[in-house]
Amino acid sequence: MKWNTSSRLLMAAIVLLLLTGLAAAVQAQMTFTVTNTNNSGTGSLKKAIDDSNANPPPANTQNKIVFNISGTGPFTIKPLLTLPTIKVPTDIDATTQPGFQPNTLDYADNEVPMIILTPGSLGALVGFTISASNCSIEGFVINKFPLAISLTGPGGGNVIKANFIGTDNTGKTAAGNLQGILINKSANNIIGGDDVDDRNIISANTASNIAITDVTSTRNGIYNNFIGPNATGTKTLGATVTDIFISAPDNYVGMSGLEPGEQFHPGNVIAGAITVGINLNGSNAYGNEIEGNKIGTDPTGTQPLPNTVGVLVDAGAHDNEIGELNVIAFNLTIGVVINGANTVRNTITENSIFGNLLEGIQLLNGANDDIKIPLLISAAHTCSGCGTEICGTYIDPDRKKSDITVELFMNDVVGPPNILTLGLGQGKVFITSYKVKTDFLGVASLKITLPIKLPVGKYITATVTDDDGNTSAFSNDVVVLPAADLSIVKTVNPCKITAGTNGTFIFKVTNNGPEPVTGATIVDILPLGTTYLSAYSNSPYCTLALGNFVCITFTTPLDVGETRTAAILFKTCPDLDDGATICDTALVISSILGDIGDIISGITGSNSGSGVASADIGSISLDKINIFGDCNICNNFSKVCFRISNPCKDAPLMTISTDLLQGNPIPLPGCTDTWYYRVIVRACTTTIYGVTVTGNAPGLMGKPISSSPCTVSTSGSNVTWQITSIKPCEPAVLIVCVKRTVPANTPCDSLYTLTGQWTAKAYAVGTQTSAYSNPITITATCQ
Structure with a gap:
């Protein structure tokens, strides 16, 4: 086929028309300019x-609406x-x-900002409504809409x-909407961005600043x-019931970027909500x-x-994660509340609360x-000084x-008031986790045992999380x-008190x-x-006294090898019984108590010590078994038990004197009185007690409890023993056994039987004296 000039011109025209139509079909996104503040017409935002x-713009592009108002x-x-x-898809910029x-x-x-959007006199209900994808709203002040x-x-x-949503154009004064942003049946939207110039101020909106539903x-x-603060970041604008309300799945409020494959997105400031x-x-x-x-x-x-x-x-929300890296602090009641039997598997991890x-x-x-x-018991540096053991x-x-996953936290101060929270703590600095x-x-x-020395005086708390993701409240501090x-x-002073x-x-108190x-x-x-x-x-010291519970805290460091003295002045009750014993035990711990955990650590750890004092030398009572068949104590001897309770720490030497009231224990010619003695104590103590003898029985030497009890004494009617090293608050018993031996071929009759009624008293230092014991009759059949 041959093309003439006319044919060529016709074909060129057809191609030109086709190319023009194709260009129109694939045109780039369009830009529309707002040039006035009118409600409608050319140059208006509505137009x-x-x-x-x-x-509509081509796929994956946006139309643009820009502003140039004179x-x-x-x-x-x-x-x-x-x-x-x-x-x-439209970018309204x-x-x-x-x-x-x-x-x-x-x-x-x-x-x-330069553009403020607010309802006109007929009361527009919504600032912007977006049902499309790939749209953006930026740089506006939007206030006073429903x-x-x-x-x-x-x-x-x-x-x-x-945007400033709910404020004036300064971002510092409230001009709230009833609702700030509502996301309903819409996915993959972003409120804010990664850079500081992407930040929205969304505050003072009455119902909520942001809600995500469906x-x-x-x-x-x-x-x-x-979300809640004004533009200064130092004040809130108030009047908002809930800053962020979410009743939808799989959304993100901030993103730490710590999880594998997770991108970092900065978190929000969420403050000032009424609820x-x-x-x-x-x-x-x-x-x-x-x-x-x-x-x-x-x-x-x-x-x-x-x-x-x-x-x-709340209300059955489940399988959510609060953390990592949130700072949840200074709220008027509680940092995080999980409520309801069906509200489960909500994990709270690695935050600062x-x-x-x-x-x-x-x-x-x-x-x-x-x-x-969990219950924490103690936290202390190891003796090697290179770590911290937490129990x-x-x-x-x-x-x-x-x-179970355990997370440990460190705090500057002890937890909130114990009466309101049962002593439960918080967690300011996340330390570590372990299983x-x-x-x-x-x-x-x-x-x-952590490989670092945590600062002395800080407080440690813990949470636990099970394999299903349920996290507990904080432990005690x-x-x-x-x-x-x-x-x-x-x-104690005085030792004998009225x-x-x-x-x-x-x-x-000594620091060793x-x-x-x-x-x-x-x-x-x-x-x-x-x-x-x-x-x-x-x-230098301070005192905490709640009734008879007293803490005395040294307010300056107690150096290694240093000893300090303190005292408590007390008054005894006027109706105490005669011979009653006042026994007191104290302990020293490394820091003032925060809660029960510190009490336990103070008692069981190496960071404590205890001492005991008694304010009375006790009393003495006597009892007797005439013939006692135990060879280890008194074999065929008359036994007298001197029961001594709670002797005084200030007077470790205790003297017991036996006195004849009546009877005939006086030796006859040729007779020998033989005395055996032994000290026993309660089964719960391992203290060894010793006895020495003074007075008219100088030959009777003391023996510890584990030794043979038998010793021969000279005769005499009154015998005095001196007991040493009796542990305070532990009753001791001195057993004294006596028999009378007569010369050979002498009739063993009543003349030679050792009989008499005896009593005893105890002496401590100086004139401190117990009352006389009950009287007892002792009889030793002659042999």
């Missing part, structure tokens, strides 16, 4: 949205009716208005950034926003992750901007499968032979103690090393029959 909806801003657009729903300045600050927001922004299905993947609203991310900072609510709230946020604090995480409750997981008024974590109504709280126990009969396994009873030891061996010696008068318990001790504390519970009056020391 721009209508034009964008009428001209004059000096900021400019306020007041739609009379709700703006058209955005139905095609108010940062393009001349005069806009982006935020450049980390801990505050200095953005200068709903500021609605993200609804079927679209998703939209971005809301660099089971289809998944994989939405909330990053790097101020709850974050509420995960209902059975559709599962798989949500809350990471890296400041909840109840300013942007630095160090100053309070409290919610009433930091995080509430502190300064909440009542408690760090609280489980209510069987939440988290009613997992039990505790976990008991949960519902978790027999189960793997243990419970036995067939559901019991596990939590002992671990235990204070970190130095590797120090403390000892205490206690005396009922109704005053006495003094005196303590000498190897480390100095800050806050060494004497703990004493004064005995019944006494009343605490005062305490004092020769070193």
Whole structure:
């Protein structure tokens, strides 16, 4: 076929027409410019949205709506009716208005927005409604609507950034919407962004600042926003019931980036809510992750901007994770509350939870499968000084032979008031985690030695998490103690005290090393029959006295080898019985008590010592078995038992004197009186007691308890024994056996029988004397 000139021209025209049509079919996204604040018409925001909806952009692109309003801003657009729903991918960018300045600050927001969107006189209901995908709203002030922004299905993947939602154009004054942002039946949206100039301020919106509802609203991310604070980051704007409400699955509030394959996204500042900072609510709230946020604090995480409750997981929400790297602090009641028997498998891990008024974590109504709280017993430097040993126990009969993850935390101060929280602590600094396994009873030891020396005086707490992801509340606090061996010696003055008068318990505390001790504390519970009056020391000190529970704390370090003295003045009750004994025991620990864990560590650890003193030399009673058949004690001898109770530590020498009241124990010519003795004590003590003899029986020598009891004495009617080293508060018994031997071929009749009625008394130092014992008749048949 031959082409002539006319044919060639016709073909060229056809090709040109085809190429022009194809170009129109694949045109790039369109840009629409807002040039005025009118409600409608050319250059209005409404017209721009209508034009964008009428001209869908190619796949994977956006139309753009930009601003270029003449004059000096900021400019306020007041739609009379709700703006058209955005139905095609569109970027509505108010940062393009001349005069806009982006935020450049980390801990505050200095953005200068130029476009304010607020309802007109007919009361528009919604600021922006987006049903499309791949849209963005940025750089606006949106205030005073019933709903500021609605993200609804079927679209998703939209971005809301660099807006002030619920404030004026300074970000410092409340101008709230009823609801800030609502995500319903929409997925993969992002509120905020990774950079400081992406930050939204979403505050002062009455119902909630952000709400995510419906089971289809998944994989939405909330990053790097101020939710509750104003632009300064130092104040909240108030009036919001809940900062973030989520009743949908698999959403993200901040993202730590610590998990494999997880991208880092900065967390949010969530503060100032009337009720709850974050509420995960209902059975559709599962798989949500809350990471890296400041909840109840300013942007630095160090100053309070409290919610009433930091995080509430409620109404059957399950399998959520709170952590890592959240700071949940200063909230007016509790940091994290998990509530309800069906609210289970919610993990709280590796956060900083502190300064909440009542408690760090609280489980209510069987939440988290009613997992039990661990008990810590002690935390102390090892004697080698190169680590810290933490001891505790976990008991949960519902978790027999189960793997348990223990997380340890360190705190600057002891937990909240014990009356309100049963002594449960919080966890400011995450230290480490480790696994243990419970036995067939559901019991596990939590002992671990860390390779670092934790600071002395800090407080340690723990949580446990089972293999299903249920996390407990915090344990009790235990204070970190130095590797120090403390000892205490206690005396009383006077040793013999009259009922109704005053006495003094005196303590000498010594640090035997190897480390100095800050806050060494004497703990004493004064005995019944006494009343605490005062305490004092020769070193700087402070006193805690609750009734007869007394703590004396040395307020300056107790150096290695140093000894200090303190005293407690007490008064005895005037109605004490004659001969009654007042016995007191005290201990010294390395720090003032935080709770029961410290008490246990103070008693059982090497960081403590104890001393005992008695305020009375006791009393004596006598009893007798005439013929006692035990060869180890008295074989065919008359036995007298001198029972001595609670002798005085101040008078370790105790003298017992026997006195003849009546009878005939006087030796006859040729007769010999033989005395045997032995000291026995209660079976629970291992103390060895000794006896020496003075007075008219000089030949009777003392024997310890384990020795043979038999010793021959000269005859005599009155015999005195002196007992040494009797342990205070332990009754001792001196057994004395006597028989009379007559010359050979002498009739053994009543003339030669040793008979008589005896009594005894005890003497201590000086004139301190017990009353006479009961009288007893002793008879030794002659042999």
